[in-house]
Amino acid sequence: MNAADPKSNRLLAALPEADWPRWQPLLEWVDMPLGEVLYESGRTLSHVYFPTSAIVSLLYVMENGASAEIAVVGNEGVVGISLFMGGESTPSRAVVQSAGRGVRMRAQTIKEEFNRAGPVMHLLLRYTQALITQMAQTAVCNRHHTLDQQLCRWLLLSLDRLQGSELTMTQELIANMLGVRREGVTEAALKLQKIGLIRYARGHIHVLDRAGLEARTCECYAVVKKEYDRLLPDRTAT
């Protein structure tokens, strides 16, 4: 499976074989450049997006302009669950956090596919439950864990959704996602660099010691990862 295959999205890869011939022509490749807004708070969505190499942040932007990431979606998931959940919109924004590609499907189409009420629906619902766990754990993490731990968690979440060990990502951007000061991220990143877990410069972060990050982060990362693995096995029975 190469990067030009929609099935490099794990959700699409888990589609039953029987549904694939119908789906293939319904999917449209799209570039997802850094910073692109896939949907805006309260606006009706036109498509759902299945990232293949891009990573998308779901974030809430407060009245005063400050923001906080609610969850992150990469090649394991889909952006725009409110379409099939029935709300059409949500009070959050989806922004491309790491440039790449993906495929999208028209709003009406995904609703029709969902409403077939078969394996596709159950797959999407299990994914939604995994996403719920991620949001819940984000709430817990924001309450109880240090910036150091949260940075590790965030790097690992991103790493899991990319191939390779390099992230293209400024500290300013990370700060926006975590909802903290840029200076705070600088301090935390410096520590990680000093103990040799990462190396970075001007918007490029190399992860040198993944296990080291895992040892340093809070339990939140593992809880979420375990739940994704449980709910979304690499290959779903067809």
Added chain:
Amino acid sequence: MNAADPKSNRLLAALPEADWPRWQPLLEWVDMPLGEVLYESGRTLSHVYFPTSAIVSLLYVMENGASAEIAVVGNEGVVGISLFMGGESTPSRAVVQSAGRGVRMRAQTIKEEFNRAGPVMHLLLRYTQALITQMAQTAVCNRHHTLDQQLCRWLLLSLDRLQGSELTMTQELIANMLGVRREGVTEAALKLQKIGLIRYARGHIHVLDRAGLEARTCECYAVVKKEYDRLLPDRTAT
């Protein structure tokens, strides 16, 4: 509609008339005493619960014993969404936070009802989306808002799920839900009492000025309330 009517749960009230005769015998009244655990992290659920007068907290308990509330469910919703979402369990705990009653339905039954893929399913999914918004906003609130604001939000969320203006609730318990120190809640509650918004003593809180609480809390309360009202109209078309 009195308290002995299952339809004092708004979700049940919104059921299509056509489904009601089938549902009624499938529901079982249960008392929900303070502190009762409806489900435990990672455990398969035996029932879903539709509170009528009780309030249930969904919370995550960390390895070190500290906890944080992820969302709250009262007479507007249902506890145990993972049953119909397909995961069977979630990494959180559901605890009765305010004693009362509710009705429950067996796990297998709710799955069958959901899988009819009709109005019941779409109602439950819209509720789930509202719950997702609450969780997301909890994450944002934990990140950005003060304990004072969060206490107001929490009191309002509870108030919305009860009749009357009195909460039976110690500061210790509130602290556990919010994931903060009990002393912090004492301080915040003292301020609210001094300016005349609440009056309390030994586990009983009277809200004297609801509008005052709304003025003092953060935007999170209104965002969530608006989304619940949007997704769960008082009467769903039948």
Added chain:
DNA sequence: GAAGCTATGTACGGTAACGCACATAGCTTC
């Protein structure tokens, strides 16, 4: 290769919440 922009580093006072220790005071139990 000079100028300008962007990303990162550093410093410092302020503050919200923490951990801990202990005081008070209202119910309950006998």
Added chain:
DNA sequence: GAAGCTATGTGCGTTACCGTACATAGCTTC
């Protein structure tokens, strides 16, 4: 009505992060 428990109040040093200001240094552009 004394003893004991539970809920609430208070004090104090500590910590993590904030807001702000400014310094450095690596790309980019001409």
